């Protein structure tokens with residue numbers, strides 16, 4: 001397999017390529033002064049199975065470059081072209097909340113399915129849509145970060161009390177708490193706008209029994225995390241640690257969470273960010289191996305634990 005990475009994903013690509021036995025290449029993405037993109041793929045692709053690595057934060061910016069890259073790989077002779085998207089954007093708009101709205105999740109899945117033969121992602125935001133297969137017209141596999149999050153908690157915060165900021169976070173929090181052998185609670189959230197969120201904290205003895213760790217799949221504006229931090233401090237807990245799978249972090253989000261009083265913000269490296277502390281190459285490799293078995297792809301190699309991204313940057 002040939003792994004072709006978008007430039008910003010190079011650090012994860014360097015963990016992933018040896019683990020899956022892929023030849024690593026980086027595409028060139030030139031931006032013209034008017035904002036148009038020129039994508040260039042390196043080397044020959046004749047008959048190769050190609051995997052593109054791109055994380056879909058800011059998916060509007062990436063959509064056309066992805067389509068150009070996939071089409072060009074085919075023109076250069078690639079046998080199949082897959083997409084490894086550690087973060088898969090647009091999954092939250094999974095129904096028409098108001099008349100006339102686009103239901104973006106299936107539309108974006110169809111868009112990607114027109115360019116790629118398969119897809120692997122990490123913990124997609126699926127709620128009313130149960131499975132990736134329900135919206136993707138191509139084989140789509142989800143890697144699960146829960147074992148990595150649980151292991152991080154066991155090592156770094158053995159007295160953690162896991163807290164989901166809203167009912168949608170129940171699925172992540174319950175599983176990580178089970179794997180880490182720690183208690184968990186789910187807070188109540190009411191959202192009235194993009195940055196207008198109210199969180200309330202239930203009375204609970206568990207809250208006072210350890211270090212609060214707020215766990216969510218996505219921090220976007222950071223408002224959910226920030227309000228949860230404030231309400232927990234109001235309830236008399238120690239400063240919470242915020243653990244997020246996908247560090248989407250719109251402008252100012254990380255600072256807003258810290259200003260609210262969080263002790264620390266930690267994320268996986270599905271999206272490059274200064275808070276990355278948990279490497280997901282191992283679970284991506286597992287997912288690629290499962291997919292490869294079903295698709296007659298070149299078998300991915302033996303999974304290896306990825307180095308901690310924080311350690312990587314200090315090398």
Ligand SMILES: O=P(O)(O)OC[C@H]1O[C@@H](O)[C@H](O)[C@@H]1O
Pocket residue numbers: 092125165166168169194197216217218219220221222223224225
């Ligand atoms: O409050 P922000 O950070 O904007 O949005 C993130 C929240 O929106 C939800 O869909 C996510 O699961 C998370 O709870």
